[in-house]
Amino acid sequence: MNIGEFAALARARSTNMSVKHDEPVPRETVAALCELAQCAPNHKRTWPWQFALADVEGDRDGRVRLGNVIADAMERNGDSPEKVAKQRVKYLRTPATLIVGSAAGDSELRTAENRDAVAAGVQNILLAATAQGLASYWSSCPRGANDATASLCGFDPGTTVVAIIYLGWVADTLLPPARPPVRLRIIR
Numbered sequence: 001m002n003i004g005e006f007a008a009l010a011r012a013r014s015t016n017m018s019v020k021h022d023e024p025v026p027r028e029t030v031a032a033l034c035e036l037a038q039c040a041p042n043h044k045r046t047w048p049w050q051f052a053l054a055d056v057e058g059d060r061d062g063r064v065r066l067g068n069v070i071a072d073a074m075e076r077n078g079d080s081p082e083k084v085a086k087q088r089v090k091y092l093r094t095p096a097t098l099i100v101g102s103a104a105g106d107s108e109l110r111t112a113e114n115r116d117a118v119a120a121g122v123q124n125i126l127l128a129a130t131a132q133g134l135a136s137y138w139s140s141c142p143r144g145a146n147d148a149t150a151s152l153c154g155f156d157p158g159t160t161v162v163a164i165i166y167l168g169w170v171a172d173t174l175l176p177p178a179r180p181p182v183r184l185r186i187i188r
């Protein structure tokens with residue numbers, strides 16, 4: 001790949017939830033995305049990535065379970081009934097939802113560095129998804145729902161949920177928002 005091709009890929013990525021609802025995302029495809037996430041730089045090689053996939057298979061729908069677990073946490077937290085009800089069905093909007101967590105480190109600094117590494121890995125996921133025609137949408141874990149989500153996912157205790165990523169095959173391509181001009185300061 002040359003720089004022009006990489007630039008085109010980076011510029012083509014956008015937050016997009018316009019997907020083909022009846023076309024599942026194969027689990028091997030998601031596993032391959034996770035492998036690429038782990039190519040991101042990681043100080044002290046702590047390997048903090050934690051992954052869980054919510055999708056649908058037969059009558060078992062992990063996306064519904066995920067929505068309910070988060071909605072229940074939001075309810076306990078005092079969120080409005082409307083918001084809670086919306087949350088319950090949120091993940092049905094795409095065929096697959098990938099949850100990415102970052103394990104705690106042995107110090108505050110290491111925990112922060114772990115999260116930086118995981119966030120860098122999430123960008124690898126989004127770019128790799130874009131490259132193969134998968135729409136992706138990075139969303140945060142709702143306030144107060146981290147621990148319930150991490151527990152549902154089977155993540156290590158103390159893990160921070162960094163991203164809940166909606167995935168599906170692109171139906172409509174969206175234009176990414178315009179970026180501000182780069183301000184590169186030179187230190188002399």
Ligand SMILES: Cc1cc2nc3c(=O)[nH]c(=O)nc-3n(C[C@H](O)[C@H](O)[C@H](O)COP(=O)(O)O)c2cc1C
Pocket residue numbers: 013014015016138139140141176177
């Ligand atoms: C750490 C992080 C958390 C995000 N959380 C949310 C979210 O909870 N809900 C949402 O609608 N978008 C979320 N986004 C997506 C951003 O809103 C989106 O990237 C931004 O609008 C720029 O659009 P683009 O991704 O198409 O360039 C998140 C993005 C990042 C990096």
